[in-house]
Amino acid sequence: MSVLSVEGVSYRYPDGTEALRGVSFDIEDGACVGLVGPNGAGKTTLVSVLAGFFEPSAGSVAVGGVRMGASTLAEVRARVGFVFADPDDQLFMPTVLEDVCFGPLAGGASPEEAKGRALELLNALGIGALASKFPGHLSAGQKRLATLAGVLVQSPRLLVLDEPTAFLDPFARRDTLSRLKGLSQARLLVTHDLEAVVELCSLVLLLDEGRVVARGTPASVLGDVALMSAHRLERPHILSHGHPHS
Amino acid sequence: MSRSAARELDLQGYRDSAAHRLDPRAKLVATAVFLVCVVSFPKREVLGLVPYLALPLAMGALGRVGFRPVARLVLAASPFAVLAAAANPFLDRQPAAVILGVAVSGGVLSFASVVLRYVLCSSALLVVVAVTTVPGIVRALGRLGLPRPLGAQLMMLHRYLFLLEDEGERLSRARALREPLRKRATLGTARRMLSSLLWRSFERGDRVYQCMKVRGFDGSFPALSPGAFRTSDAVFLVGVSTACVALRTLALRVAS
Incomplete structure (x- = not known):
C-alpha cells in the first residue's frame, strides 16, 4: 500500500521559474526511496511541497490516502516526519528532552506520556544522557540524532530526510545511516550522498530540471555512468567495488 | 562585546545549582520586590541602596554565575544610564551632604543614585536570567498570568x-x-x-x-512539567522579599 502518492506535481515560483514539472511517484509502506539530482534540480522544492509550505500549481500529494489540502494539512503533517538539512533550524526548544516532547505535547499528549515516549526513544538512539542538554551544545551527529528523535516520537508513517548525512564526520555518518537502516517507516531520502542511497534505498528517483528523468534500483540508475554524467552526477564508488570509499 | 556575553549568560541558565533549581516564579516575584524597593528610594539616596548589592551577588554566587558576562552586559548598556543622569550635577548644585569633609551637591548624589540603581536592577535581572533561562522565565510569566500570545x-x-x-x-x-x-x-x-x-x-x-x-506548532510552547512550588521556593521568596522590604523600611526610619 502506498504511504506517499505524488501525482503530476508541478510548482512554479512567483518569479516564473518552473521548479517541478509533473513529478509522479509512490512510496510503499516500509520502503526507502532515494531522491537524487544535481543542484537546482527541484529536490528542495519538492520537499517544501511535501511539507505543505508550497501549494503545487498542478497535481496532488496524498499521504496514507489523505490528499493534502488546506483542510487536511495538519492531519497530513502528523503522518510525516521531516528531518531538515540543518539540525540547528529544527532544534528550537531549551533542552533536548523538551524538543523531542514538543511534537507529542503539541499533539495533545500528556506531559508524562510525552516524556516517557521521548526518553524511551532517546535511549534507543543512544543519546538518553543528553536529555537535559541545551541542543546548541551537542555535536553535529548528536544534533542529527536529536532531530530524528523529535520526528520519530510522533510515530510518523513516512520520514522525509533532507540531506541527513550533511555536516557529519565519517563515524557520525555511519552511525546515522545504520540507525536509518533499522527504521520500519517508509523513507524518502533526499541527498547528494549517493553512497548512502545505495546502502539504504531500494528505489532511486533521479530528478533534474523539475522532472523525474530516471527511476529504478540504485544499481541501474546510479550505476549508469552516461546517465549520471548527463545530469552532473557521478557513479558512486560503492557500486564499482561493493564497499564504501575509504 | 556584549553579544557573546549575552550568549554566555543565556547558556549559564542550563547549569544545575541550588539557584537554578528554585521555581522560576519565586525568583521572578522576589526580583520584582527587589526592583520595587530599589526604585522607591528618594532620588538622592546612595548609601541606603548599597546593601541591595548583596542580593545579585548572593544569587550569583549560589548559581555559580560568571561575573564577567554580567559585568560586560551591565557595562554595555551603562551609557544610557549615565546619559540619563549626566545633567544632574549641573542642574542641581546645592550642597546636599558632606562626605569625608567634602560638600557634595544634590546633583552629584542623584547622579550616583541613578547609576547605582541601574547597576542593581540590571545585574539582578541578568543574574535571574543566568539561573533560570529565558524560556523558564517566559513560562513562569505565563503561570503568573502573562497572556499566551x-x-x-x-x-x-x-x-x-x-x-x-x-x-x-x-x-x-x-x-x-x-x-x-x-x-x-x-x-x-x-x-x-x-x-x-x-x-x-x-x-x-x-x-x-x-x-x-x-511539528505541530500552533502559537504556544507547551511545557513538559510545570513543576510544583516547593517549601524551599516559598522560603526563598519570603526571605528575599522580607529582606528587601526591611532594608527599605530601615532606610525610611534613618531618613526620618
Whole structure:
C-alpha cells in the first residue's frame, strides 16, 4: 500500500521559474526511496511541497490516502516526519528532552506520556544522557540524532530526510545511516550522498530540471555512468567495488 | 562585546545549582520586590541602596554565575544610564551632604543614585536570567498570568535574537577573511552587510518557523512539567522579599 502518492506535481515560483514539472511517484509502506539530482534540480522544492509550505500549481500529494489540502494539512503533517538539512533550524526548544516532547505535547499528549515516549526513544538512539542538554551544545551527529528523535516520537508513517548525512564526520555518518537502516517507516531520502542511497534505498528517483528523468534500483540508475554524467552526477564508488570509499 | 556575553549568560541558565533549581516564579516575584524597593528610594539616596548589592551577588554566587558576562552586559548598556543622569550635577548644585569633609551637591548624589540603581536592577535581572533561562522565565510569566500570545512572542524573540547573532557572526567572519588587511568594515560594506544580514536572518527565521510548523506548532510552547512550588521556593521568596522590604523600611526610619 502506498504511504506517499505524488501525482503530476508541478510548482512554479512567483518569479516564473518552473521548479517541478509533473513529478509522479509512490512510496510503499516500509520502503526507502532515494531522491537524487544535481543542484537546482527541484529536490528542495519538492520537499517544501511535501511539507505543505508550497501549494503545487498542478497535481496532488496524498499521504496514507489523505490528499493534502488546506483542510487536511495538519492531519497530513502528523503522518510525516521531516528531518531538515540543518539540525540547528529544527532544534528550537531549551533542552533536548523538551524538543523531542514538543511534537507529542503539541499533539495533545500528556506531559508524562510525552516524556516517557521521548526518553524511551532517546535511549534507543543512544543519546538518553543528553536529555537535559541545551541542543546548541551537542555535536553535529548528536544534533542529527536529536532531530530524528523529535520526528520519530510522533510515530510518523513516512520520514522525509533532507540531506541527513550533511555536516557529519565519517563515524557520525555511519552511525546515522545504520540507525536509518533499522527504521520500519517508509523513507524518502533526499541527498547528494549517493553512497548512502545505495546502502539504504531500494528505489532511486533521479530528478533534474523539475522532472523525474530516471527511476529504478540504485544499481541501474546510479550505476549508469552516461546517465549520471548527463545530469552532473557521478557513479558512486560503492557500486564499482561493493564497499564504501575509504 | 556584549553579544557573546549575552550568549554566555543565556547558556549559564542550563547549569544545575541550588539557584537554578528554585521555581522560576519565586525568583521572578522576589526580583520584582527587589526592583520595587530599589526604585522607591528618594532620588538622592546612595548609601541606603548599597546593601541591595548583596542580593545579585548572593544569587550569583549560589548559581555559580560568571561575573564577567554580567559585568560586560551591565557595562554595555551603562551609557544610557549615565546619559540619563549626566545633567544632574549641573542642574542641581546645592550642597546636599558632606562626605569625608567634602560638600557634595544634590546633583552629584542623584547622579550616583541613578547609576547605582541601574547597576542593581540590571545585574539582578541578568543574574535571574543566568539561573533560570529565558524560556523558564517566559513560562513562569505565563503561570503568573502573562497572556499566551505574548509569551510565545517572547520565546520567538529569544530564539530569533540568537539567529540574528549567528548570521551576523558568519557575515563578519566572511568579511574579515576577504578583507584581511582591514580591521573594520567601511561604511559602505557595513551598510551592505546589514541589508544582507536582515535578508539572511529573515530566510533563516523562515526555515526555523517552517520546522516548527511541521511539528505541530500552533502559537504556544507547551511545557513538559510545570513543576510544583516547593517549601524551599516559598522560603526563598519570603526571605528575599522580607529582606528587601526591611532594608527599605530601615532606610525610611534613618531618613526620618
